Amino acid sequence: MESFIDQVTSKVRAEGGRMTAQRRLILDALEDLRGHPTAEEIFDHVRNADPDINLSTVYRTLRWLEENGFVSPRWFEDEKRRERFDPVDRPHAITEHFHFRCRVCNRIIEFDEPLIHELRRKYAADTGAEIESVSFTLYGVCALCKKDTPEQP
Amino acid sequence: MESFIDQVTSKVRAEGGRMTAQRRLILDALEDLRGHPTAEEIFDHVRNADPDINLSTVYRTLRWLEENGFVSPRWFEDEKRRERFDPVDRPHAITEHFHFRCRVCNRIIEFDEPLIHELRRKYAADTGAEIESVSFTLYGVCALCKKDTPEQP
DNA sequence: CATCTAATTGCAAATGTTTTGCAATATCGT
DNA sequence: ACGATATTGCAAAACATTTGCAATTAGATG
Numbered sequence: 051m052e053s054f055i056d057q058v059t060s061k062v063r064a065e066g067g068r069m070t071a072q073r074r075l076i077l078d079a080l081e082d083l084r085g086h087p088t089a090e091e092i093f094d095h096v097r098n099a100d101p102d103i104n105l106s107t108v109y110r111t112l113r114w115l116e117e118n119g120f121v122s123p124r125w126f127e128d129e130k131r132r133e134r135f136d137p138v139d140r141p142h143a144i145t146e147h148f149h150f151r152c153r154v155c156n157r158i159i160e161f162d163e164p165l166i167h168e169l170r171r172k173y174a175a176d177t178g179a180e181i182e183s184v185s186f187t188l189y190g191v192c193a194l195c196k197k198d199t200p201e202q203p
Numbered sequence: 204m205e206s207f208i209d210q211v212t213s214k215v216r217a218e219g220g221r222m223t224a225q226r227r228l229i230l231d232a233l234e235d236l237r238g239h240p241t242a243e244e245i246f247d248h249v250r251n252a253d254p255d256i257n258l259s260t261v262y263r264t265l266r267w268l269e270e271n272g273f274v275s276p277r278w279f280e281d282e283k284r285r286e287r288f289d290p291v292d293r294p295h296a297i298t299e300h301f302h303f304r305c306r307v308c309n310r311i312i313e314f315d316e317p318l319i320h321e322l323r324r325k326y327a328a329d330t331g332a333e334i335e336s337v338s339f340t341l342y343g344v345c346a347l348c349k350k351d352t353p354e355q356p
Numbered sequence: 357c358a359t360c361t362a363a364t365t366g367c368a369a370a371t372g373t374t375t376t377g378c379a380a381t382a383t384c385g386t
Numbered sequence: 387a388c389g390a391t392a393t394t395g396c397a398a399a400a401c402a403t404t405t406g407c408a409a410t411t412a413g414a415t416g
Contacts, residue, residue: 068383068392089374104395109374125278127338131373131402133283150332161330165322170341172318178346179303185280187338188323193331221363221412242403257366262403284373284402358416365410375400382393 054081054120054137061118075099076111086124086134086149086158126151126158127189134158145183146170154195207234207273207290214271228252229264239277239287239302239311279304279311280342287311298336299323307348 052060055077059069075096079087083095093108112135115121122145124134136147148166150159166186174181205213208230212222228249232240236248246261265288268274274288275298289300301319303312319339327334 066392070383070393072394102395106375106396107394110393113375123280123283125280127276127278127336130276130286131284133373150326150330152332153335161326163322163326165318165325169316169318169322169339173303173314173316173341174343177303178349179305179341179343180349181341181343182306183280183342185338185340185342186322188326188332188334189336189338190327190332190334196331196333219363223364223412225365255366259367259404260365263364266404286402360415361411361413363410363412365408367407367409369405369407371402371404373401373403376398378396380394380396383391385390386388 058115058118058120061120072096072100072103072107073111075103076108080115080121080135080137086136088132088134092135122147124149124185126187128153144181146186147184148186150188150190150192152192152195153189154191154198157192159192211268211271211273214273225249225253225256225260226264228256229261233268233274233288233290239289241285241287245288275300277302277338279340281306299339300337301339303341303343303345305345305348306342307344307351310345312345 055074058073058077062069062073076092079092079095083091087095089105089108089112092112093103093105096103096108112121116123116135120138121135122138124136124147125132126134126149128151138145146166148161148163150161151157152159166184170181170184173179208227211226211230215222215226229245232245232248236244240248242258242261242265245265246256246258249256249261265274269276269288273291275291277287277289277300278285279287279302281304291298299319301314301316303314304310305312319337323334323337326332
């Protein structure tokens with residue numbers, strides 16, 4: 051199966067674009083920083099390899115990836131206006147994103163759960179709407195953090 | 204049952220705060236503009252009654268309402284960094300927000316569906332996490348807009 | 357009802373994140 | 387290796403939201 055970078059490279063070429071060193075670094079970062087990095091986190095990471103890279107290059111690349119279905123932007127309510135970028139494995143499929151966000155350790159945990167898919171089908175069937183993307187986010191305290199800070203007696 | 208404004212007024216008083224004309228207007232707007240207005244939309248609406256009101260007053264009031272559980276901020280992915288404010292009927296209950304957002308008419312439709320509550324319980328039971336809030340958003344094209352723009356043959 | 361004081365306001369400037377215009381640079385087909 | 391043009395770095399702009407501060411005002415008190 052084609053790697054993430056190879057997939058992106060094919061698409062860049064197909065559009066008459068060019069695969070630059072900067073883009074390669076940003077794609078690497080997206081794989082290295084498993085999870086949902088912000089543009090700034092990606093920027094800090096790629097700076098190790100290329101201290102001259104510019105934040106706007108990071109943004110421009112991320113936007114291109116977004117438009118072409120390779121990453122999907124995400125907002126978490128405790129971070130208000132800061133965008134996070136979620137690499138997408140199957141570009142252009144219906145995007146479904148299920149996250150748990152821990153208020154204590156700030157970890158973002160991805161999960162899947164057949165009930166959500168059922169929910170989407172049910173909503174579409176009930177209302178006649180066409181669903182293109184689904185976002186389901188739970189906020190709270192994860193099991194580990196709950197253990198560390200037991201409720202006071 | 205106590206009206207929204209009365210509920211807020213009680214709380215303001217309880218905190219040693221003051222119920223100003225501006226706050227009253229903003230609360231009215233929140234009721235008039237059923238849905239999920241942005242700060243700017245609220246601002247434009249209250250300007251009819253008080254042309255001198257300031258946008259920062261709107262923001263400050265909304266933040267106070269948020270901290271006190273009377274509104275809940277919401278982001279929709281097609282609007283990136285713009286916040287919308289959702290009045291909350293039962294302050295401080297576990298907040299659960301289920302929305303459908305139509306890409307064509309931009310309408311935000313609220314719905315409820317027992318499966319989501321089940322999902323939350325299931326996730327909590329499976330992982331041991333404690334859930335404090337749930338956000339479920341479907342994006343797509345609503346039945347009406349689908350009818351207006353049938354797919355090309 | 358007049359007074360007093362702290363809460364709230366309007367204003368302007370600041371903030372933080374993301375975007376953009378443009379000249380310089382670098383990729384890739386030839 | 388060359389040349390057209392896509393992409394970059396930079397600095398400045400855009401944009402939503404927040405903040406400091408002096409002026410105003412709600413509402414408790416006499």
